[in-house]
Amino acid sequence: MTVTVGETAERPEAGILIRNARIFDGLSDEVRPGHVRIDGRKIAHVGHGEPPPPTESDHIVIDAGGRTLIPGLSDAHAHVMLTGSSPTALLASGAGLGYLTGAAEAEAMLLRGFTTIRDMAGDTGELKRLIDAGRLRGPRIYPSQAGISQTAGHGDFGMIYESPTVLGGTPSRAEELGVMRVANGRPQVLAAVREQLKKGASQIKLMAGGGAASLYDPLDVLQFTADEMRAAVEAATDWGTYVAVHVYTGPGIRRALESGVTVIEHGQLATEDDIKRMADHGAWLSTQPFVEDDHTYADPILAEKNRRICTGVERTFAWALEHGVNIAFGTDLLLDPSKSGRQSEMLTRLASLCGSSLAGLRVATSGNAELFRLSGNRDPYQSPTLTESDGAARPPHHNRLGVLAEGAWADMLLVDGDPTRDLGLLGDPDSNLRLIIKDGRVHKNTL
Numbered sequence: 001m002t003v004t005v006g007e008t009a010e011r012p013e014a015g016i017l018i019r020n021a022r023i024f025d026g027l028s029d030e031v032r033p034g035h036v037r038i039d040g041r042k043i044a045h046v047g048h049g050e051p052p053p054p055t056e057s058d059h060i061v062i063d064a065g066g067r068t069l070i071p072g073l074s075d076a077h078a079h080v081m082l083t084g085s086s087p088t089a090l091l092a093s094g095a096g097l098g099y100l101t102g103a104a105e106a107e108a109m110l111l112r113g114f115t116t117i118r119d120m121a122g123d124t125g126e127l128k129r130l131i132d133a134g135r136l137r138g139p140r141i142y143p144s145q146a147g148i149s150q151t152a153g154h155g156d157f158g159m160i161y162e163s164p165t166v167l168g169g170t171p172s173r174a175e176e177l178g179v180m181r182v183a184n185g186r187p188q189v190l191a192a193v194r195e196q197l198k199k200g201a202s203q204i205k206l207m208a209g210g211g212a213a214s215l216y217d218p219l220d221v222l223q224f225t226a227d228e229m230r231a232a233v234e235a236a237t238d239w240g241t242y243v244a245v246h247v248y249t250g251p252g253i254r255r256a257l258e259s260g261v262t263v264i265e266h267g268q269l270a271t272e273d274d275i276k277r278m279a280d281h282g283a284w285l286s287t288q289p290f291v292e293d294d295h296t297y298a299d300p301i302l303a304e305k306n307r308r309i310c311t312g313v314e315r316t317f318a319w320a321l322e323h324g325v326n327i328a329f330g331t332d333l334l335l336d337p338s339k340s341g342r343q344s345e346m347l348t349r350l351a352s353l354c355g356s357s358l359a360g361l362r363v364a365t366s367g368n369a370e371l372f373r374l375s376g377n378r379d380p381y382q383s384p385t386l387t388e389s390d391g392a393a394r395p396p397h398h399n400r401l402g403v404l405a406e407g408a409w410a411d412m413l414l415v416d417g418d419p420t421r422d423l424g425l426l427g428d429p430d431s432n433l434r435l436i437i438k439d440g441r442v443h444k445n446t447l
Contacts, residue, residue, distance in 0.1 A: 072115025077330025106138025369402030
């Protein structure tokens with residue numbers, strides 16, 4: 001069976017047996033010869049040693065030929081609705097452009113081997129539903145819906161000559177497209193968080209400090225008061241999920257942690273003490289292995305902010321590893337279609353930043369999956385919490401991602417070579433990914 005770009009992947013009526021593979025399960029320190037049997041959307045069996053003979057239930061039998069089978073990759077900070085369009089195109093075109101380019105980019109991400117993404121600002125709800133239903137090809141999506149910003153914050157893309165909505169102005173184009181929501185004060189923050197949850201957000205994205213792509217906020221500024229931030233955390237907690245904040249600097253990180261925030265996005269300008277504080281709070285660092293030309297800014301002020309952020313990448317990774325902070329990997333590529341393919345290249349940088357190819361691959365598979373689980377009952381890829389007859393809640397059953405194990409979702413890649421020894425192989429997915437299976441469907445098979 002060969003599935004190529006542009007075709008609709010079909011889930012076979014019976015199972016899939018992959019034999020003669022070398023298996024990295026997402027967790028262990030070794031690659032072992034073995035075989036995997038898929039039944040529907042789940043992994044039914046992972047075995048080692050001699051492969052079993054095919055059975056009548058095996059609709060597809062794939063001989064891996066000694067290649068390496070790994071879990072599907074994940075990106076913990078993606079923008080599927082924004083990656084495929086430029087700012088000018090989004091401003092000048094109708095609302096449909098972002099959805100069409102988002103659908104195209106979702107398919108491209110899947111064919112790079114990214115079977116799951118956590119989208120950190122964008123109106124992805126309808127795209128996610130179509131992908132989950134098998135109508136479109138793309139990764140699983142953990143949506144944040146609109147990122148929430150204060151006036152003059154990182155997500156305020158209104159023009160400086162326009163009045164803020166809180167002062168009688170009209171919403172910016174970013175708000176009209178569902179990318180951002182500007183909110184000020186506890187009541188508006190509560191409403192904004194609840195609005196995203198209503199639209200299907202699995203976690204909440206809040207802007208807690210300055211950013212490179214925004215016009216009005218230097219990197220050092222603090223955004224949202226502690227009370228506003230606590231309001232967001234309270235509203236998210238009521239829905240069984242968490243708040244992640246965009247922030248680079250130590251003061252913003254400290255305010256976020258003290259307000260109950262669970263996940264820090266970026267953090268490249270933190271001090272070592274700030275990283276230690278994250279470890280003490282049990283917080284996650286969802287960070288990106290940026291180099292300066294991952295993003296291009298014509299404005300020299302924005303370009304300088306980008307340069308400063310990139311100077312902190314290596315030390316941030318080093319301190320997080322030293323102090324035992326949970327690290328998640330993301331790319332944060334957006335608004336430059338020519339660079340969307342860097343998603344694969346950025347992944348390969350984890351080999352040096354995490355200490356080895358194996359460690360980097362583990363972060364991008366089972367590591368990210370642990371972060372995704374923080375969505376609790378809002379996790380779209382798990383069974384919900386059930387209530388016992390006595391009213392007590394049973395914990396949710398997690399359908400596992402990022403691992404090759406019995407009962408896990410059937411998301412996996414077959415790689416020419418061994419990415420646990422050379423993560424650079426995944427930088428060329430067109431050549432080195434021979435098989436892509438997501439949700440039990442074969443999306444690419446060039447064997």
